[in-house]
Structure formats: C-alpha cells, structure tokens
Amino acid sequence: MSKFDEIVSLGIINLERLLLLFIVAGTVWAAGIDILGWFDSQDKMALSDLFLLFIYAEILGMVGAFYRDNRIPVTLPLIIAITALTRMIVLTTKGSDPIYIVYESLGILFLALSAIVLSFKDKMSLNKLKESRRKYRSDDE
Numbered sequence: 211m212s213k214f215d216e217i218v219s220l221g222i223i224n225l226e227r228l229l230l231l232f233i234v235a236g237t238v239w240a241a242g243i244d245i246l247g248w249f250d251s252q253d254k255m256a257l258s259d260l261f262l263l264f265i266y267a268e269i270l271g272m273v274g275a276f277y278r279d280n281r282i283p284v285t286l287p288l289i290i291a292i293t294a295l296t297r298m299i300v301l302t303t304k305g306s307d308p309i310y311i312v313y314e315s316l317g318i319l320f321l322a323l324s325a326i327v328l329s330f331k332d333k334m335s336l337n338k339l340k341e342s343r344r345k346y347r348s349d350d351e
Contacts, residue, residue, distance in 0.1 A: 230273050237273075241266040261297035265290060283332065288325040292318050 211219075244262060248255055272286040295318050303311060 230276060234270065234273050237266050237269045256300075258297050258300045261293055261300065264293050265297070268293060284328050285325045285332070288321050288328070292321045292325075295321070 241263065244259070244266075248259065268286065268290045272282055272290070275286060276282045295314055299311060299314050299318075
C-alpha cells in the first residue's frame, strides 16, 4: 500500500469515527430533550414514546457494536427500522385506512425475515472463517 493510500485510508477511518461521535452526541441530545420534555409536561408517557427510547438505545448500541467489533452488523439497522415502523403504526393507526396498516406490517415482516436471513449468513460466514483458521493452523504444524 502506498503512502498516499495509507493517508487516505486513515483519513476515512478517522472521518467515520468522527461521524459516529456526532451520531452519539445527537442521539444523547435528542433523548435528553425528549426525556426532559416528558418530565416537564403533565401528559402520560405513551407507547410511541417508549418505542422512541428503544430507537435511541438501538442507535447507541449500534455505535457501541462498531467500537467493540470494528464493524456494524447489518441486522442492527434492520432492527432499528422495525422499531421505527412499529412506532409509526402506533402513532398513525387511528383514522387511517386499514390497508396501510397491512402494508406497514408486511414491511415489518420483510425486515424481520431479512434480519433472520442475514444473521444466519453472518453466523455461517463466521463458522467458515473459524474453520479456515483451524485448517490453516493445522497445515502449519
């Protein structure tokens, strides 16, 4: 790898980490504003508010997974999308056409199936990697 390629690669890695820090800061900021707003208002916390807290927690978990594993599992954004669609259904079910609820529910089903398929694929890839490492080590002996 040339010196230029190393500099570009390092720059992209640092930019990615900076953006992730902005994501964490924005998520914590938004969660803090929402939580303080719930304490300030006399309204009861609704189910949609709890889903919003789950979305915040999942975003923070996704960034944490990146720092722990140096990669973001593809299933985490899918789970966030499922939670967001569920929140949307809870917020918009009153007075809306029932067919839209069916469409949104099908969207959740497709996202869930995608998450299952991708998690199996990820496990199979990890098993293949472990097997190839074992085989490589046994060839060295």
